[in-house]
Amino acid sequence: MPPQLAAEPDRPDSAALSFKRHRSLKEQIIGVVLFVCAAASVLVTVGIVAVLLRETLGFFAEVSLVEFLTNTQWTPLYVEKNFGIMPLAVGSFLVAAGAAVIAVPVGLLTAIFLSEYAGGRLRGILKPLLEILAGIPTVVYGYFALTFITPLLRSVFPETDVFNAASASIVVGIMIIPTVASLSEDALRAVPHALREGAYGLGATKYEVSTRVVVPAALSGVIASFILGISRAVGETMAVTIAAGALPNLTLNPLESIETMTAYIVQASLGDTPHGTIEYQTLYAVGMTLFLITLVMNVLSQWVLSRFREEYQ
Amino acid sequence: MSPPRVPLGAGGRGRDRRRRVAGVMFAVACTAATMVGVVALAVLLGDVIADGSHRLTGDFIGSFASRFPERAGVKAALLGSIWILGLTAVIAFPVSVAAAIYLEEYAPSNRLTKLIQLNIANLAGVPSIVYGILGLTVFVRALSLQRSILSGALTLSILILPVIIMASQEAIRAVPHSLREAAYGLGATRWQVVSLQVLPMAMPGILTGTILALSRAVGETAPLIMVGAVGFLAFTPTGGVMDQFTVMPLQIYNWISRPQEEFHELAAAGILVLLILLLTMNATAIILRTRFRRHH
């Protein structure tokens, strides 16, 4: 908080007057401009919600919420219309779950390695490498999934479809390892050394200290990193569009083709469906669902972080 | 930090051996896990280089897309990416930095400010395709900007706005209070303090954050599929910001979609060009960061 400003230098008689009363016009204008820029961020959120809501409400005027949530088929573009979000949502979660299976253990163990085992120099090499992994565009991961992972999978499991969920899961998992690892590592390093030293003093091994003292102490941050990683996996678009398929399919078999919510949005927009039709509105209904799911997960991760954080002075 | 050498033995020989073995296995597991990330990166880069490096020639960069793989190149896409990069920077940078300045220097600590902060943190986690929907509805259709570079740049700007704001806030926060207080003590106005003292000191951090955010924008495909999405485009955007466009990730996606091997090789070569572009940008950011850290 800036202190009460003294007056401008060319007003020597008003040294004791408060900032507010003696703001020049220029200062006021600048303040307003800056506020507007900050408020622009709120405008963006309002925009997203308004845009999605408008068409979604139109969608739900035609399609009941019950059908949307319970119908197991998604066929909005054909003559026989079904509007069940389940195949798309399950597709998204199937990919995200597979990604979590990879990223959660690998990310956490990587974080423990960086925080508890690795020396400064090793960390100085590994952290940038992880940052590079995080910075690779998702379309590259899609390429990798289609041209490397899928053929590999098919040689091991010949019944795998050309477009399948597992390929996408694997690359999305690799993609979010850095997210999980760096957020977990931040949480682990925030645990005070005193806790560790106390445990060592009692004769614990490094393994015991890491798993029974440090991780539990940093649990809120670690779990928050998992939730954020999964949220990113659900929102991922290009890798799944390229590798996972365009077949709304209510299945838990990762070797089959599926369609995720994000891939459907891409497919619907490529076809350039006309305004005002129910097909056009499905794009927004699915977008709204996606937005709400990721929003809930992000808010949840922040809540976990704040609510369960152990306070150390 | 390594554990002090406390002799194990209190619990009996067998248990100690188990604990030691468990310790070793865990250490191996952690190292292996870390290697997963590194190995994945190596395999990915190796795959792309193996597939595409032989197509990475001067012709490749200088040619437009073509239905014949031998003739195809990334000229339109590369220039489109650079154009969109510039335009996005011009739009996003001032607004984001202004917002960060407001939040750090001007905002009273009340509910509204907390709401804005929370809102920005949430926006950073919204999937990029939702921004694509926003861009399609507001810029392409409602504002009738059509599928132009301007629509694309505006969409990307909104996407990276929260990222730059948060990075700038951190940079501004890192400026020591003593600097501000000294300036206020000399009778400077708030804007003078900000523009003459705080911003110059925070600028390297702000620029680093901006460049990193821009490099993320360059790699984005999903929002631009919705706002751009041209199938065949063999010209460079010289007519201005209302031109149609394509960018590197879109061209790569286009080539990946084609079933012929040659186009996959072209996609790999395109990926290499994109990665080199990103590497350059990130290296610039890191150099900036270290160079100015040394000065202070």
Add this chain to the structure above:
Amino acid sequence: MKNSTSLSASLTVVIAIAACGGGNGSSEAAGGLTGTVEIDGSSTVFPIAEAVAEEFQIENPAVRVSVGFSGSGGGFKRFCAGETDISDASRPIKDGEAADCAAAGIEFTELSVAWDGLSVVANPANTFAQCLTVEELRRIWEPGSTVRTWRDVRSDWPAEEIRLYGPGADSGTFDYFTETIIGETGAIRPDFQASEDDNILVQGIAGDGYALGYFGYAYYAENAGRLRLVEVDGGNGCVAPSDETIEDGTYAPLARPLFMYVKHSALARPEVKAYVDFALQNAAELVPSTGYHALSAEQYQQALAAVAAAAGAAR
């Protein structure tokens, strides 16, 4: 601060370049045409449009041609909204779409540019399904179909699951196939891999031994090594699409014309007229190179005359 100034300087330069945008001016610059031509529509026709655009731009480098593939339906939406100059389609314009265009005051000319033998395609490893009757195709693809395996089609075929691939609902090929084979446009079973991008379908079928799909012949021709044509029996025995069978009409009912719809007001622009003329003059060469069947020379001459008339009326 030196770096801030140089950054602001470069930003200023970028703004200047960005601001120096002209409009879509079209004129005959010294030595060549300038301007833009915007084309969207059928992914089936896309290979032809792409070939024409590429060759045209080599001769007229200052003209900016862009070709999309939103699908015949998507193309017409944009066309009747005034967003595109030319709409490619693998089916004729529907009455509703024509009404939309009329309501928007958009006059157009329909030009036939090629013939397509819409191809039913399987994987080369599939050696048993050499031929399918129209009736069998309908049974496989119709809504509510109970066909799950190849054995459900013919009892001596393997009991392996049929995996289906086909164009999405915005595709003219989709409209044509569902109307011709199933009998109602848009009526189809929902459980198939759908994509507006036929290349994705090729990838899927090429990788899947028991797959079955359909798309324009050009996409088969481009990938003949990794796909197998299925002959279609429309009542005259098993026929494969080829230049002869399309010409003499025996590849029925899946032989169909491919169209280019041109906006009259766009023809007033020299670059658009030049593009359309170029397309029709070189179609005899470019169309076969994509795998489709070219029309006769007289038919292209007639099309050129129609364009000239429309352009004259537009001015």
